Amino acid sequence: MLERRKPIWVKEAIDYVMQLKKHGDTEIVSIDDCDGRFLAEPLVADHDVPPFDRSPYDGFALRAIDTKKASGKTPLTFKVIDEIGAGQVSPFEVGCMEAIRIMTGAQIPQGADCVIMLELTQEEQRSEGTFIAIKRSLNKGDNISYQGEDTKKGNLLINKGVAINPGIKALLATFGYSNVKVSKRPVIGIIATGSELLNPDENLVPGKIRNSNGYMIESQILRAGAKFKRYGSISDNLDSLFETIMIALNECDILITTGGVSVGDFDYLPEIYRKLGANLLFNKIAMRPGSVTSCAEKDGKFLFGLSGNPSACYIGFELFVRPYIRYWLRSEQPFLRFIRGTLKKDFLKANPFSRFVRGKIVYENGMVFAEPVGLDKSGVVTSLAWADCLIILPGGTRGYKKGDQVELLILDDQLGCDKPWVEAKFSK
């Protein structure tokens, strides 16, 4: 007897997953190894930046009041009483008609309240020492970077759960984080099911294909910020699959299987969920591709059952697994970022289920356009390589024309979004 499954909406499926969301552990890594890791605590300024009033230019520090009468016709002369390199502090105080030579980044000396750029001065050596002539007046504060003008001690600079990029790494160094508290990466087990699967180093034989889903998901896992553990591809055999799943569940934080979730005679995942006593959250989603995407939970651990079709598998991961991982890493924006764009092509077919079309974002004159890439069938693997977005044609719509506005989920994005994309019926 064929099982009839009731499809749920994409948003409902995401909600099922996120109901069980949790933060993973934290760990300390060296600043040398922090790239791409997710901050486990907010980054707060532990001192003012700049930490002292400093000069942004090479020049001379002096008192603005002494320059008031300087002009091209009546240059004024100042005695140079010291020279400060970056990292040095002058022991002298700048007095009336005195100046101190100052390098970029050096601390403004006592008494001075402005800096004149080197290019605007003329140096003169006399027997009494070095003098400079200046031909313009300055105001108090001219060419001074004041203590704390960039950021003040105690300011929250970066939220927890943000991926460390070059700018954040610079902040970590600035504030003395030689060690950084980051979220520990969850370990995600991957089991590819299917008797048709060969390894990349095996020769093709009739009826068989190479296992591309496993490698693809490993790469998606790394991009999402997690680690993977590979359990190889398992033939369609209930017992060996069950055994591998038991081992993997024990060793991993999350488990992904590819294939075997449909209603075919060799689709063993439904039976394995039952045998495990796992709590089935969903096994049918109103989406194309990937309607058979399934999810079960056992003792707080997720078993994501992704489709064996490459595109369906890819999209299932991005829609459902990625936000769970990103929340685990403490991201406050765990969902795929979505933006609006204009379709470059007709999609006249009706969409009983929400359709996710592999696409490319094209920018023209300040506007966002979306262009489908390659052949859009769930078994197709080549177009995944070129896609940088998923074009969403929401379920319950009659079709779309070139020029219509649609929503696009951005792939390969680190910013994310604090809420998931929602079918129109939910947003109303």
Add this chain to the structure above:
Amino acid sequence: MLERRKPIWVKEAIDYVMQLKKHGDTEIVSIDDCDGRFLAEPLVADHDVPPFDRSPYDGFALRAIDTKKASGKTPLTFKVIDEIGAGQVSPFEVGCMEAIRIMTGAQIPQGADCVIMLELTQEEQRSEGTFIAIKRSLNKGDNISYQGEDTKKGNLLINKGVAINPGIKALLATFGYSNVKVSKRPVIGIIATGSELLNPDENLVPGKIRNSNGYMIESQILRAGAKFKRYGSISDNLDSLFETIMIALNECDILITTGGVSVGDFDYLPEIYRKLGANLLFNKIAMRPGSVTSCAEKDGKFLFGLSGNPSACYIGFELFVRPYIRYWLRSEQPFLRFIRGTLKKDFLKANPFSRFVRGKIVYENGMVFAEPVGLDKSGVVTSLAWADCLIILPGGTRGYKKGDQVELLILDDQLGCDKPWVEAKFSK
């Protein structure tokens, strides 16, 4: 005597760098280690995809001609003569009024020319065997994924020089690349100069700051696809700096210094270039920040002299070093991608030099907007962490208003562009 430098345009500086562009060596890595690496040769399909006619669904393979009279009122009955799991090949040929049970992904058996989905059939067990009833007619080709419909053997799928993402990794697995030929990453030496620099684990003392540029550039180097070698921060001392540079030039493919390129008394880089006998390509660019960005070449190796100011340093890397690295990795789109967007804020100051403002891209209703982030001074480090683009205000312009269109260089982008951004005077 103060040195007077003649500024060149950004595009000219990029041209100087790219005149000496070259491809680096290649190496073979396991598919397990290929994420983010750049392909050293094009990825070509070595077989058709799918490699055989196959079923995209669970169902029954049969002959369309036999179904012509099937309808709700007159269902037709077919004898099921075999069952094919994925990876299997049936030894039988489908004859008149016969069907073969077929699983998703399995090869279409001889004789059959269409597939009916499982859900549309009714199974019946009789003493003579298993039969199915169908209530609709089918056309030749229905529910068959034909050999080569995704891609044909010999098709160029991915150009050389493209960074490997999850979709490309899936292709590598599909086409049996258990080992992948990638571009060897150049090793980039980093020397931070400045007596004011402390390490992240040192306590702040008056007049000093922690070295953030070195860590930031390391992270930028990794993002660009290269490797780094750290030579620490060197005090403003000509001899020790020269010695370290000689060592680093010998050990690295490219050398980056931060700081010391200006005209101050402790800016030793100009003197070091002379002492080395290096060919100075430029030492003044009509840009803000980063006008002192310098570049010299010695025996085919570049010495990039980036500014000691964090933002100037960051931008100098992205504009000039990144394209050189990406070309080294064989990218055909080595330059930063630029798109148009609408300014969200006034910038009323005139721009004698091209100004690069740290910004964030904001999407609203299918349009691209650009919002500046944080304080825009070259010494400012905090806003770099939040920026995902550089807003360009080209040199020679009088200022910009909210609502004006500008060009944006996208940071943290893997796609790139085949040509660099050009000042308006060049594009005319």
